[in-house]
Amino acid sequence: MNVKWFISIIMTIILISGGILGYFHIKNTIPAQLTAPSKLYLESEVVEKENVPQALKEIIFESQKLVVKIELPDGSFGSGFLYNDKGDVITNAHVVANARDVKVTSADSKELTGEVIGISIDTDIAVVRVPELEGSQPFKLAKTRKAELGDDVIALGSPLGLQNTVTTGIISGVGREFEIDSFKYEDVFQISAPIAPGNSGGPLIDTKTGEVVGINSATMDQGVIGFSIPLVNVIPMIESWSASPMESLPRIGANTTGNSAGETSTNADIAEYLVNYFYESINYRDYVTAYSLLGSSWQSKTAYEDFRAGYLDYLTIEVDDLLTKQNGNKVEVITVITAQERSEKGVSYKKFKVTFELGLENDQMKILSEKRESME
Known part of the structure:
Protein backbone atom coordinates (compact mmCIF):
# COMPACT_ATOMS: atom_id res chain seq x y z
CA MET A 1 0.00 0.00 0.00
CA ASN A 2 1.24 3.46 -0.79
CA VAL A 3 2.54 5.24 2.32
CA LYS A 4 0.71 8.47 1.41
CA TRP A 5 -2.61 6.65 1.23
CA PHE A 6 -1.97 5.02 4.60
CA ILE A 7 -1.24 8.38 6.25
CA SER A 8 -4.36 9.87 4.65
CA ILE A 9 -6.56 7.08 6.02
CA ILE A 10 -5.07 7.46 9.51
CA MET A 11 -5.68 11.27 9.50
CA THR A 12 -9.28 10.79 8.36
CA ILE A 13 -9.94 8.34 11.19
CA ILE A 14 -8.41 10.79 13.70
CA LEU A 15 -10.55 13.68 12.40
CA ILE A 16 -13.75 11.63 12.50
CA SER A 17 -12.98 10.41 16.01
CA GLY A 18 -12.24 13.96 17.15
CA GLY A 19 -15.50 15.19 15.69
CA ILE A 20 -17.47 12.47 17.45
CA LEU A 21 -15.74 13.17 20.77
CA GLY A 22 -16.30 16.93 20.35
CA TYR A 23 -20.00 16.41 19.64
CA PHE A 24 -20.56 14.40 22.83
CA HIS A 25 -18.49 16.90 24.84
CA ILE A 26 -20.66 19.77 23.68
CA LYS A 27 -23.86 17.80 24.20
CA ASN A 28 -22.98 16.76 27.77
CA THR A 29 -21.21 19.82 29.18
CA ILE A 30 -22.45 23.02 27.51
CA PRO A 31 -26.16 22.73 28.48
CA ALA A 32 -25.13 22.30 32.08
CA GLN A 33 -23.18 25.53 31.91
CA LEU A 34 -26.17 27.40 30.48
CA THR A 35 -28.07 27.04 33.77
CA ALA A 36 -25.83 29.70 35.29
CA PRO A 37 -26.83 33.34 34.82
CA SER A 38 -25.36 35.01 31.79
CA LYS A 39 -22.49 37.32 32.69
CA LEU A 40 -23.73 39.72 30.03
CA TYR A 41 -26.58 40.88 32.36
CA LEU A 42 -26.17 42.81 35.56
CA GLU A 43 -27.81 41.23 38.55
CA SER A 44 -30.75 43.37 39.61
CA GLU A 45 -31.95 43.89 43.15
CA VAL A 46 -35.64 44.12 44.03
CA VAL A 47 -36.03 47.54 45.58
CA GLU A 48 -39.22 48.22 47.53
CA LYS A 49 -40.84 51.54 46.79
CA GLU A 50 -40.80 53.96 49.67
CA ASN A 51 -44.16 54.75 51.17
CA VAL A 52 -44.08 58.44 50.35
CA PRO A 53 -46.74 60.46 52.25
CA GLN A 54 -49.36 62.16 50.07
CA ALA A 55 -48.98 65.88 49.49
CA LEU A 56 -51.23 68.01 51.66
CA LYS A 57 -53.27 69.31 48.72
CA GLU A 58 -53.81 65.81 47.37
CA ILE A 59 -55.03 64.56 50.75
CA ILE A 60 -57.47 67.46 50.96
CA PHE A 61 -58.76 66.92 47.42
CA GLU A 62 -59.27 63.18 47.82
CA SER A 63 -60.79 63.59 51.29
CA GLN A 64 -63.34 66.18 50.18
CA LYS A 65 -65.00 63.56 47.99
CA LEU A 66 -65.85 61.52 51.11
CA VAL A 67 -67.21 64.41 53.19
CA VAL A 68 -70.94 65.08 52.99
CA LYS A 69 -73.39 67.71 54.10
CA ILE A 70 -76.19 66.47 56.37
CA GLU A 71 -79.30 68.65 56.43
CA LEU A 72 -82.44 68.60 58.57
CA PRO A 73 -85.90 69.77 57.46
CA ASP A 74 -85.44 73.09 59.30
CA GLY A 75 -82.52 73.92 56.99
CA SER A 76 -79.77 73.53 59.58
CA PHE A 77 -76.85 71.33 58.65
CA GLY A 78 -73.62 69.76 59.71
CA SER A 79 -71.04 67.43 58.24
CA GLY A 80 -70.31 63.74 58.05
CA PHE A 81 -67.85 61.38 56.39
CA LEU A 82 -68.02 57.93 54.80
CA TYR A 83 -66.33 55.35 57.00
CA ASN A 84 -67.27 51.94 55.53
CA ASP A 85 -68.45 50.32 52.29
CA LYS A 86 -72.02 49.93 53.56
CA GLY A 87 -72.68 53.61 52.91
CA ASP A 88 -72.47 54.50 56.62
CA VAL A 89 -71.55 58.06 57.51
CA ILE A 90 -70.18 59.19 60.88
CA THR A 91 -71.42 62.51 62.25
CA ASN A 92 -72.22 64.23 65.54
CA ALA A 93 -75.35 63.38 67.50
CA HIS A 94 -76.21 67.07 67.79
CA VAL A 95 -76.28 67.37 63.98
CA VAL A 96 -79.07 64.77 63.58
CA ALA A 97 -80.67 64.89 67.03
CA ASN A 98 -84.35 63.85 67.10
CA ALA A 99 -84.46 63.05 63.37
CA ARG A 100 -84.73 59.73 61.58
CA ASP A 101 -84.51 60.73 57.91
CA VAL A 102 -82.06 63.38 56.74
CA LYS A 103 -80.91 64.85 53.45
CA VAL A 104 -77.32 64.05 52.52
CA THR A 105 -75.49 66.06 49.86
CA SER A 106 -72.29 64.69 48.38
CA ALA A 107 -69.29 66.70 47.23
CA ASP A 108 -70.56 66.70 43.63
CA SER A 109 -73.92 68.13 44.82
CA LYS A 110 -75.95 64.93 44.55
CA GLU A 111 -78.82 64.92 47.02
CA LEU A 112 -79.27 61.57 48.72
CA THR A 113 -81.50 60.20 51.46
CA GLY A 114 -79.98 59.06 54.72
CA GLU A 115 -81.38 57.27 57.75
CA VAL A 116 -80.02 57.64 61.27
CA ILE A 117 -79.22 54.08 62.41
CA GLY A 118 -77.42 54.87 65.65
CA ILE A 119 -77.10 57.77 68.06
CA SER A 120 -75.84 58.31 71.60
CA ILE A 121 -77.59 60.42 74.23
CA ASP A 122 -74.41 61.37 76.07
CA THR A 123 -71.56 60.94 73.58
CA ASP A 124 -71.83 63.32 70.63
CA ILE A 125 -71.73 60.56 68.00
CA ALA A 126 -74.23 59.24 65.44
CA VAL A 127 -74.24 57.12 62.27
CA VAL A 128 -76.32 57.80 59.15
CA ARG A 129 -76.81 55.09 56.53
CA VAL A 130 -76.94 56.27 52.91
CA PRO A 131 -77.87 53.34 50.62
CA GLU A 132 -76.70 55.13 47.47
CA LEU A 133 -73.16 55.33 48.88
CA GLU A 134 -72.94 51.58 49.44
CA GLY A 135 -69.87 50.15 47.74
CA SER A 136 -68.02 53.47 47.67
CA GLN A 137 -64.40 53.52 48.83
CA PRO A 138 -64.42 54.96 52.39
CA PHE A 139 -61.86 56.90 54.40
CA LYS A 140 -58.81 55.22 55.88
CA LEU A 141 -59.36 55.09 59.65
CA ALA A 142 -56.96 55.09 62.56
CA LYS A 143 -58.92 52.46 64.50
CA THR A 144 -56.18 51.34 66.87
CA ARG A 145 -53.96 54.35 67.42
CA LYS A 146 -54.58 57.77 68.88
CA ALA A 147 -53.06 60.97 67.55
CA GLU A 148 -50.48 62.60 69.77
CA LEU A 149 -49.72 66.11 70.96
CA GLY A 150 -48.10 68.11 68.17
CA ASP A 151 -49.34 65.95 65.26
CA ASP A 152 -50.23 67.91 62.12
CA VAL A 153 -53.91 67.61 61.22
CA ILE A 154 -56.54 68.82 58.75
CA ALA A 155 -60.12 69.59 59.82
CA LEU A 156 -62.66 69.17 57.01
CA GLY A 157 -66.18 70.48 57.25
CA SER A 158 -69.34 70.31 55.19
CA PRO A 159 -68.39 70.58 51.52
CA LEU A 160 -71.25 72.99 50.93
CA GLY A 161 -70.80 74.98 54.12
CA LEU A 162 -68.13 77.06 52.42
CA GLN A 163 -67.02 78.79 55.62
CA ASN A 164 -63.68 77.30 56.73
CA THR A 165 -64.28 74.12 54.72
CA VAL A 166 -60.65 73.13 55.25
CA THR A 167 -58.47 74.27 58.12
CA THR A 168 -55.04 73.06 59.16
CA GLY A 169 -53.34 72.93 62.53
CA ILE A 170 -51.94 70.60 65.15
CA ILE A 171 -53.14 68.56 68.10
CA SER A 172 -52.62 71.32 70.65
CA GLY A 173 -54.01 69.48 73.66
CA VAL A 174 -55.18 66.03 74.74
CA GLY A 175 -57.44 64.66 77.46
CA ARG A 176 -59.79 67.66 77.51
CA GLU A 177 -63.14 67.28 79.31
CA PHE A 178 -66.29 69.45 79.32
CA GLU A 179 -70.08 69.26 78.82
CA ILE A 180 -72.38 70.90 76.27
CA ASP A 181 -76.12 70.43 76.83
CA SER A 182 -76.61 66.70 77.43
CA PHE A 183 -73.31 65.62 75.89
CA LYS A 184 -70.19 64.75 77.84
CA TYR A 185 -66.91 65.29 76.04
CA GLU A 186 -64.23 63.16 77.68
CA ASP A 187 -60.61 62.62 76.64
CA VAL A 188 -61.01 64.75 73.51
CA PHE A 189 -58.40 66.44 71.33
CA GLN A 190 -57.92 70.17 71.43
CA ILE A 191 -56.89 71.34 67.96
CA SER A 192 -55.51 74.61 66.65
CA ALA A 193 -57.43 74.14 63.40
CA PRO A 194 -60.55 76.31 63.81
CA ILE A 195 -63.98 74.68 63.45
CA ALA A 196 -66.80 76.87 62.17
CA PRO A 197 -70.54 76.25 62.49
CA GLY A 198 -71.50 73.64 59.94
CA ASN A 199 -68.20 71.76 60.30
CA SER A 200 -69.53 69.59 63.13
CA GLY A 201 -69.26 65.89 62.32
CA GLY A 202 -66.46 66.32 59.80
CA PRO A 203 -63.24 64.29 59.93
CA LEU A 204 -59.96 65.23 61.57
CA ILE A 205 -57.20 63.84 59.35
CA ASP A 206 -53.55 63.05 60.06
CA THR A 207 -51.60 64.87 57.33
CA LYS A 208 -48.86 62.23 57.23
CA THR A 209 -51.03 59.16 56.78
CA GLY A 210 -54.32 60.52 55.42
CA GLU A 211 -56.17 58.58 58.14
CA VAL A 212 -59.12 59.91 60.12
CA VAL A 213 -58.10 60.26 63.76
CA GLY A 214 -61.07 62.21 65.12
CA ILE A 215 -64.56 63.68 64.65
CA ASN A 216 -64.73 67.48 64.77
CA SER A 217 -67.40 68.32 67.32
CA ALA A 218 -67.16 71.64 69.15
CA THR A 219 -65.46 75.01 69.14
CA MET A 220 -64.78 77.90 71.48
CA ASP A 221 -66.97 80.97 71.03
CA GLN A 222 -64.02 82.83 69.52
CA GLY A 223 -63.60 80.07 66.90
CA VAL A 224 -59.83 79.80 67.22
CA ILE A 225 -59.80 76.51 69.16
CA GLY A 226 -61.63 73.38 68.15
CA PHE A 227 -62.28 70.04 69.81
CA SER A 228 -62.38 66.64 68.18
CA ILE A 229 -63.50 63.27 69.57
CA PRO A 230 -60.77 60.62 69.09
CA LEU A 231 -62.04 58.01 66.65
CA VAL A 232 -60.40 55.16 68.55
CA ASN A 233 -62.55 56.00 71.62
CA VAL A 234 -65.86 55.56 69.81
CA ILE A 235 -65.23 53.13 66.94
CA PRO A 236 -66.61 50.10 68.86
CA MET A 237 -69.93 51.91 69.41
CA ILE A 238 -70.04 53.06 65.78
CA GLU A 239 -69.36 49.57 64.41
CA SER A 240 -72.02 48.05 66.67
CA TRP A 241 -74.65 50.36 65.12
CA SER A 242 -73.50 49.45 61.62
CA ALA A 243 -73.81 45.75 62.45
CA SER A 244 -77.14 46.11 64.30
CA PRO A 245 -79.00 49.38 63.55
CA MET A 246 -81.20 50.81 66.31
CA GLU A 247 -84.87 49.99 65.84
CA SER A 248 -85.94 53.10 67.74
CA LEU A 249 -83.93 56.24 68.39
CA PRO A 250 -83.71 57.93 71.80
CA ARG A 251 -84.72 61.55 72.13
CA ILE A 252 -81.84 63.87 72.80
CA GLY A 253 -82.15 66.35 75.72
CA ALA A 254 -84.68 69.17 75.64
CA ASN A 255 -82.03 71.79 74.93
CA THR A 256 -80.70 69.93 71.88
CA THR A 257 -83.10 70.21 68.98
CA GLY A 258 -80.85 69.03 66.21
CA ASN A 259 -80.13 72.45 64.75
CA SER A 260 -76.98 73.22 66.69
CA ALA A 261 -74.98 72.98 63.49
CA GLY A 262 -76.34 76.50 63.25
CA GLU A 263 -75.90 77.37 59.58
CA THR A 264 -77.92 77.30 56.40
CA SER A 265 -76.70 77.48 52.81
CA THR A 266 -78.18 79.25 49.78
Missing part, protein backbone atom coordinates in the same frame (compact mmCIF):
# COMPACT_ATOMS: atom_id res chain seq x y z
CA ASN A 267 -78.13 78.36 46.11
CA ALA A 268 -75.54 81.10 45.62
CA ASP A 269 -73.29 79.45 48.23
CA ILE A 270 -73.63 76.07 46.54
CA ALA A 271 -72.94 77.58 43.10
CA GLU A 272 -69.77 79.24 44.35
CA TYR A 273 -68.60 75.98 45.88
CA LEU A 274 -69.28 74.01 42.69
CA VAL A 275 -67.24 76.38 40.52
CA ASN A 276 -64.28 76.11 42.90
CA TYR A 277 -64.68 72.33 43.02
CA PHE A 278 -64.86 72.21 39.21
CA TYR A 279 -61.46 73.90 38.87
CA GLU A 280 -59.97 71.82 41.70
CA SER A 281 -60.96 68.69 39.81
CA ILE A 282 -59.40 70.00 36.60
CA ASN A 283 -56.15 70.81 38.42
CA TYR A 284 -55.96 67.26 39.76
CA ARG A 285 -56.70 65.78 36.32
CA ASP A 286 -59.95 64.34 37.68
CA TYR A 287 -61.89 65.15 34.52
CA VAL A 288 -64.60 62.58 35.32
CA THR A 289 -65.62 64.48 38.46
CA ALA A 290 -65.47 67.83 36.67
CA TYR A 291 -67.65 66.50 33.83
CA SER A 292 -70.19 65.11 36.32
CA LEU A 293 -70.80 68.67 37.60
CA LEU A 294 -72.11 69.77 34.19
CA GLY A 295 -75.80 69.93 33.39
CA SER A 296 -77.42 67.48 30.98
CA SER A 297 -77.77 70.11 28.23
CA TRP A 298 -74.03 70.86 28.28
CA GLN A 299 -73.15 67.17 28.40
CA SER A 300 -75.45 66.39 25.46
CA LYS A 301 -73.57 68.93 23.32
CA THR A 302 -70.07 67.97 24.52
CA ALA A 303 -68.81 64.39 24.74
CA TYR A 304 -66.59 63.56 27.69
CA GLU A 305 -63.57 62.94 25.41
CA ASP A 306 -63.94 66.42 23.88
CA PHE A 307 -64.40 68.02 27.29
CA ARG A 308 -61.26 66.34 28.60
CA ALA A 309 -59.24 67.25 25.51
CA GLY A 310 -60.16 70.90 26.03
CA TYR A 311 -58.28 70.99 29.34
CA LEU A 312 -55.32 68.66 28.71
CA ASP A 313 -52.94 71.50 27.83
CA TYR A 314 -53.69 73.42 31.03
CA LEU A 315 -51.10 72.62 33.69
CA THR A 316 -52.84 74.63 36.44
CA ILE A 317 -55.83 76.95 36.70
CA GLU A 318 -55.87 79.51 39.49
CA VAL A 319 -59.08 81.27 40.49
CA ASP A 320 -58.13 84.90 41.06
CA ASP A 321 -61.54 86.41 41.75
CA LEU A 322 -65.13 85.28 42.01
CA LEU A 323 -68.49 87.08 42.05
CA THR A 324 -71.87 85.38 42.56
CA LYS A 325 -75.22 86.83 41.44
CA GLN A 326 -78.68 85.36 42.00
CA ASN A 327 -80.62 85.63 38.73
CA GLY A 328 -84.14 84.33 39.31
CA ASN A 329 -84.02 80.57 39.69
CA LYS A 330 -80.48 80.48 38.36
CA VAL A 331 -77.14 81.67 39.70
CA GLU A 332 -74.49 83.48 37.71
CA VAL A 333 -70.89 83.06 38.83
CA ILE A 334 -68.31 85.37 37.27
CA THR A 335 -64.70 84.47 37.89
CA VAL A 336 -61.27 85.54 36.69
CA ILE A 337 -58.81 82.71 36.18
CA THR A 338 -55.12 82.49 35.34
CA ALA A 339 -54.31 79.39 33.29
CA GLN A 340 -50.82 77.94 32.88
CA GLU A 341 -50.88 76.50 29.37
CA ARG A 342 -48.34 74.41 27.50
CA SER A 343 -47.85 74.47 23.74
CA GLU A 344 -45.18 73.82 21.12
CA LYS A 345 -43.72 77.25 21.97
CA GLY A 346 -43.42 76.38 25.66
CA VAL A 347 -45.40 77.31 28.77
CA SER A 348 -47.40 80.54 28.89
CA TYR A 349 -49.87 82.20 31.26
CA LYS A 350 -53.26 83.38 30.08
CA LYS A 351 -55.97 85.27 31.95
CA PHE A 352 -59.67 84.72 31.25
CA LYS A 353 -62.97 86.08 32.47
CA VAL A 354 -65.33 83.13 32.79
CA THR A 355 -69.07 83.42 33.31
CA PHE A 356 -70.90 80.33 34.55
CA GLU A 357 -74.64 79.83 34.77
CA LEU A 358 -75.83 77.31 37.34
CA GLY A 359 -79.27 75.97 38.15
CA LEU A 360 -81.17 73.05 39.59
CA GLU A 361 -81.64 69.81 37.68
CA ASN A 362 -83.68 67.17 39.50
CA ASP A 363 -83.12 69.16 42.72
CA GLN A 364 -79.33 69.13 42.19
CA MET A 365 -77.26 72.20 41.43
CA LYS A 366 -75.44 71.82 38.09
CA ILE A 367 -73.19 73.98 35.90
CA LEU A 368 -75.41 74.74 32.91
CA SER A 369 -73.13 76.82 30.71
CA GLU A 370 -69.76 78.56 30.47
CA LYS A 371 -68.68 81.67 28.59
CA ARG A 372 -64.93 82.31 28.43
CA GLU A 373 -63.38 85.65 27.36
CA SER A 374 -59.66 86.34 27.00
CA MET A 375 -58.42 89.31 29.05
CA GLU A 376 -55.22 89.79 27.05
